[in-house]
Amino acid sequence: MTQQTISPTQQLTLAQLDFWEEFRLHPGEAVSTVAHAIEFTGPTDPDALARAIGRTIAETDVLALRFDDGPDGPRQDLDLARRPALRLIDLSGHRQPREHAFAMMQADVAAPLDLAHQPLSAQWLLRLGPEHLIWFNRGHHIVLDGYAMGMIEARAARLYAFETGSGDPGQPLGRFAEYLAEEAGYRASSRHVADGRHWQAVLAACPPPRVLTKGSENYPAEDLSHEQSLEDLQADLLARSAEWGMGWPDLLTVLCAAWAALHLQDASAERRDDAGQIVMPVWLPYLSRMGSVAIGVPALVVNILPFRASLEPAEPLGPAVTRLCGELRKLRRHGRYRIEQIAADHGLGQSERFFFSPLINILPFDPANFPGCTTQRHVLSNGPGDGFNITIRADSAAGGMQLLLGADPTLTPPADFARHRRSLPQFLRGALRAGAANRAIASLLPRFETA
Missing domain, CATH: 3.30.559.10 (Chloramphenicol acetyltransferase-like domain)
Structure with a gap:
């Protein structure tokens, strides 16, 4: 060969x-x-x-x-x-x-x-x-x-x-x-032009995303971090996923986005709250490999895209989740268009980039199976994050689910982070219970958050 x-x-x-x-x-x-x-x-x-x-x-x-x-x-x-x-x-x-x-x-x-x-x-x-x-x-x-x-x-x-x-x-x-040849072909195509128009419209409808000067990142020596098991969510997550006709990773993504829009109000996020509607841009990694030769090529391919989390606090959970999942599917149709190009189209200079916070990363991947071996994978480093980061790892059947929260303490005070790490798991448990679809979405926040 x-x-x-x-x-x-x-x-x-x-x-x-x-x-x-x-x-x-x-x-x-x-x-x-x-x-x-x-x-x-x-x-x-x-x-x-x-x-x-x-x-x-x-x-x-x-x-x-x-x-x-x-x-x-x-x-x-x-x-x-x-x-x-x-x-x-x-x-x-x-x-x-x-x-x-x-x-x-x-x-x-x-x-x-x-x-x-x-x-x-x-x-x-x-x-x-x-x-x-x-x-x-x-x-x-x-x-x-x-x-x-x-x-x-x-x-x-x-x-x-x-x-x-x-x-x-x-x-x-x-x-x-x-992969390089395929990517060059895409960037020269009419699809690339159409995808660019889509992202210009998305950003025009969002609160202006925060922008960083490259090199100004002051990565803290010690991030705030918290890890816990969410294995108890598996049965309810799979049941609600089947009930609402969506994949469980999509369901978790939009629930985390809704929680962020309702709850995060510190310097880690940009939020617009007017006329009873809350809008927050959140950031989602996008695999960018399906239908591409990249599905079999080890390389840097993943993209990161803005997602407009918009909702009314009194809106029932079920319709809100269905609507947000529809927006998520639309995002993927245009997801190959690189965030670096989106930034340039939005007017950012070569020395600027978007501030990717809050970032929500759902990782539904099975571990490698070495026949006859007992193995445990340890993730030693994923690279830094900008502000507030939500990562949820599980296998393809939502087994072994783990939540990892990370935050920059200069943007998220430790007292706020302590509330976040209690609030998100409780919100997810409440939203995934049978019968929660008809409840107002804001009512699912833990009581200590709405008091």
Whole structure:
């Protein structure tokens, strides 16, 4: 099979260019590193696992990208010398091997990454004991989004199955060049023009989104954060999803957006409240892969889009959710149009970008299945957020649901954050109970919020 290359050098995509500028404006900072660790306990074939990870690395073009800053701006090309080799690390003789392993990985994540001169990825296989391994998979957002990280893990799992005699190797990962060519075609198409008109109309109807000067981000050393299980929501979430005829990730997205519009009133959000209607722009990551070659290409593809959360506090929950889900489907029809282009169309200069807060990210993805292995995935770094962030992770059947809230303490006072972390789970539980569809949506906020 002949490997495709990006020839001879290629401009960065709009999404990549934003991260390149972030790197240039925040020198010496570890800002947008992404890292996962998959922990294996119990019987595992370490040699087969190493071969599977090594073959996956060889298939992942973006791990071998090299960036150069020239007179015409940054360019990228494939440089096989940049492709990471799998580093085998034996910690089995350490007195506390697991604690030491996580300390090593966190130190790597926290170290600044020079995109111009250092390899973009680290791949380690750490041996902690006879039946205890950790695969550390670290990269940078300029080449990988969260879905791409999961794609790499799933590919390694498929190849591990093959190496251990449990299945066929399947199709290799797609080539980065294929995605670049498809994206160039889209940007030259009439569909791109029509999508641009749609987003101009959306932003004209919203309160003006907040704008940041690039480089002015003062990422706090310690974000406010809270994590808790929402596993008790699964049955009600699936029941209401079937009752209202929508996917459970969409239902959770619009419920979180409604909660934000009703509840967030600090400096993390822009809200307009007039004539009894509340309008708040919230920001939603958009996969941007369905119907595209990108569904099989590990790369930075995810988009981020504005969503106009509008409602009347007295409006019944059911009609409000149905209406907002309809708006969400419309968003996806135009979701390939890059947020960086939306910003330029809106009049933002090259040194400006939107302030992505509040941001709602629902992640309904199954973990990689390594046959015969017991695994646990640890998300060590997702990169920074701007203001208030809601992340909900679960498998495709809404099992194992976890809520993660994050906030910048300079925008969300700690006392407010303490209320937020109680209010959102209670609001979701109330909204998903049988019979809640006819209740006024504002009445579902916990009592301590409306007193």
